[in-house]
Amino acid sequence: MQSLEARVTEPAQSHDPDQPVRSPLGRRLEPALYAVAILVVGLAYRSTFIGLGFNATDEGFRASLARRIVEGQVPYRDFDTNFAPVSIYKEAAIQIVFGSAYDFLVSRWAFVVEATLASVVAYLILRMFVGTRRAFWLALPTTFFSILLYVYENYTYDGEFFALLSLLLLLQSSPARRWLAVASGGSACLAMLSKPPFAGFVVFVLIAAVLGGLWLGSDSERYPMLFGVRRLWPQFIAGFSATFVAILGAFALVGAAQAYLYDVFVYFGQSNPTPLGFVVWQDLPTAFSRRELELFAAVLAVLAVAVVSGHPWLRALALLAVPAGIGAYFVRHHDPGDFLPMAMGLLLVVNLLALAATLAVRAPWVRSSWRAAELKDRLPAPELFYFALSLQYLAQFTGTGIFYSYLGTFLSLPAALMFMAAILGPVPVTFRWRRLAQPALAPAALAVWLMLASILYVQNTAYFDYPRSQLHTRFSTPGLAGIISNPANVQRVDGLVNAVDTYTKPGDPIFVIPDYPALYELTGRRNPTRLDWYQSILLTPQIIQHAVSDLGADPPKVVIVETRYEQDYSRSRADQIIDYEHTRAAPIYSYIFAHYHTVEMVGDISVMLPN
Structure with a gap:
């Protein structure tokens, strides 16, 4: 018998029977044209919102770390961060390439290109299991679903892309x-x-x-x-x-x-x-409401009927019931802001069923049945669903649970659609409702819902900023050219940049606590301490001791102290008022208040000079 190594010299490309035979040149060009189409759609769609909203902390943190590298510092040796090196070195490379033309919008476009290329890579993976055209349609929804909250460089996207x-x-x-x-x-x-x-x-x-x-x-x-x-x-x-x-x-x-x-x-x-249970399971299943869990169970049961049923009409009705039921449920019980956890739960249960089904049809006690043989012929290898679930699982490790695992759906979304299309099987020509029993109909309806709901979600949500309908003011700060936010946020950021420019010159040391690390990048001033973002969960006694020592050894010309955490963008949450004496950073605040005095307020943020 011929060995596997002798048979396998190149990865096989599955043929799509619905795709017409093309010339050799057409066959060579077609995969590339579909890849370019995904790239164009992704970039064009994201251009409609990439400049909306700004968070000077989460986004600014990455830019300030990268700037340290550009200026010759070595991460971990010269400054502290729990970020792995690829993301910050990548951002530093962007700063070097663009030089004086670099700004936050340039960084965002670099991120958008990477995220869209991830959809292209997913398409290239899919076309190894299905035809080129089907792979394109399966991958296309990811260009709408994969960027919902973050519109800037993020280490999870980097990890997903390389995985x-x-x-x-x-x-x-x-x-x-x-x-x-x-x-x-x-x-x-x-x-x-x-x-x-x-x-x-x-x-x-x-x-x-x-x-x-x-x-x-x-x-x-x-x-x-x-x-x-x-x-x-x-x-x-x-x-x-x-x-x-x-x-x-x-x-x-x-x-x-x-x-x-x-x-x-x-x-x-x-x-x-972090408790071990949360490390392994994150916030499952508590992330979902009881009503959502009931929905997931219903979807699982209906799809299971479609998997095992020998009646084409029952399979067709069961499959169509899924997007119809989800749509009705969403209209009745959800607003666009609740879309994300619901969508993630649905992708999770569909792919788990898909993995179980692809394994079950290969089991000795099942594979002899005609339905198992039919499914085995139509379903892709179990490894596709296995890796789709794996990448979605790995994406959620941000300390925030499944909510952010949408960053890892480049394969799990198309895999779920592929599974739904595959389980219908052939429909007799005598079937009265044959037009409603097309394999692509139910997954296409689900894909349309995911894309439309994603568009609505993006229109109603900006990361730690007001809804996009309230974002209509442009920054005057050069580094934020082309970015629009709400008037209060613009006034705070522009006002702080102007204050730093008034009291210092480029290269001078300044210190910002606890948030707003973007100010180091926006003003061209340096941070004399080893940490750029004094987020409470990042502070250890050693970090705090180093910070106080660094402030004494290299006194900043200006210190900026917030009264509220930046994530309280509406200034409406009492729990976001900073209690200086009872935070982990209390020794740092004590040092600042003993050696600096307030000279002006930018909104509710203190600008302080040395005594």
């Missing part, structure tokens, strides 16, 4: 192209170096390699693209290890290796201990 790229490279590897498995491991390492929890992606690959080889080996000829996953894991691990050793060695050469390992892998756990 998706790693999976694509591993699927493209073959006996003749083992080096792609090595490159896949390198990309997986970059995912971890973007966000440490993505180290779990390596574990997921190893699990797929072991279990896939043991239980799913009979599929090898049908799914040659899984050769790399099941057989080239040693090369994958080699690529991962070599990349990590190289990065760690580079930090060691500049005396930052030990500090890097502590800051990225230990520091946050010490400053913000």
Whole structure:
């Protein structure tokens, strides 16, 4: 018998039977044209809201860290951050490339390009399991769903992009192209170096390699693209290890290796201990209301009927009931702002059922039935749903739970749609309602709901800013050109920048606490301490002691002290008033109030000069 390695020389491309036969040139160009179409749609749609809203803390934090690198500082050695290196070095590279033309809008566009390219990578993965045209339509909704809150550089998107790229490279590897498995491991390492929890992606690959080889080996000829996953894991691990050793060695050469390992892998756990249960399960299932859990159970039950039923009409009705029921439920019980957790729960349960179904039809006690054989022919390999769930799972590790796992749906969204299309199966030509039993109808309806609800969500929500309908004022600060926010936020940020310009000159030390690290980047002033954002969960006794010492050794010319945390953008929450004496940063505030006095107020924010 011919060996698997002899049979598999290149990853197979599935043929879409509904797609007309094209010329050789057309076949070569078509995948690229669809990829370009996804890129164009993503960039065009996001251009409608990319400049709306501004948060000087979450977004400004990344820019200020990158600026330190541009100015010659080494992260972890010269300043503290729990961010892994890829994201901040990437932002520093953008600052270097654009030079004086760099501003926050430029950074946002770089982020949008990366996020849209992630949809393109997802499309390239999908087309290895289905036809090119179907892969395009399955991936297209991710350009609407994948950016909802964050409109700026984020380490989770970096991790997702490199994990998706790693999976694509591993699927493209073959006996003749083992080096792609090595490159896949390198990309997986970059995912971890973007966000440490993505180290779990390596574990997921190893699990797929072991279990896939043991239980799913009979599929090898049908799914040659899984050769790399099941057989080239040693090369994958080699690529991962070599990349990590190289990065760690580079930090060691500049005396930052030990500090890097502590800051990225230990520091946050010490400053913000998290129960093991939350680490594993995040906020499941408490993130959902009882009504939402009942909805998920109903969707699961209806889809299960569609999976096992031998009657085409019942399968068709069950599938159509899913988007119809979700739409009716959403109109009755939800407003656009509640869309996100509901959507995430739906994608989770659909993909879990898909994974269970693809495994069940291969089980010895089931696979002999005609329905199991039919489903096995129509469903993609279990690994697709497995990795889709894995990437969605890894995305939620932000300390905020499943709410932010939408950042990891580049595969889970299209995989859920693919599953719904596959389980219908052939419909007899004599079926009276044949037009309502098209495989694409139910998933298309669900995709339309996801896209329209995403558009409504974006129109009603800006990250820590007012609804977009209330964002109509432009900043006068040059670094924020092209960005629009609510008048109060614009007045605060512009006013603080003007105050810093009045009392200091470029390069002078200033200190901002606890929020607004964007001011370091916007004013061209430097922070004399090791931390740019004095977020309570980032503060340890050692950090606080260092800060007080640094302020004494290199006194800032201006200190800016908030009375409320910036996330209280409406200035309406009593719990967001800063109680200086009872925060972790109390020693820092005591030092400031003993050595500085207020000279003006910008809104409710104090601008202080030395006594």
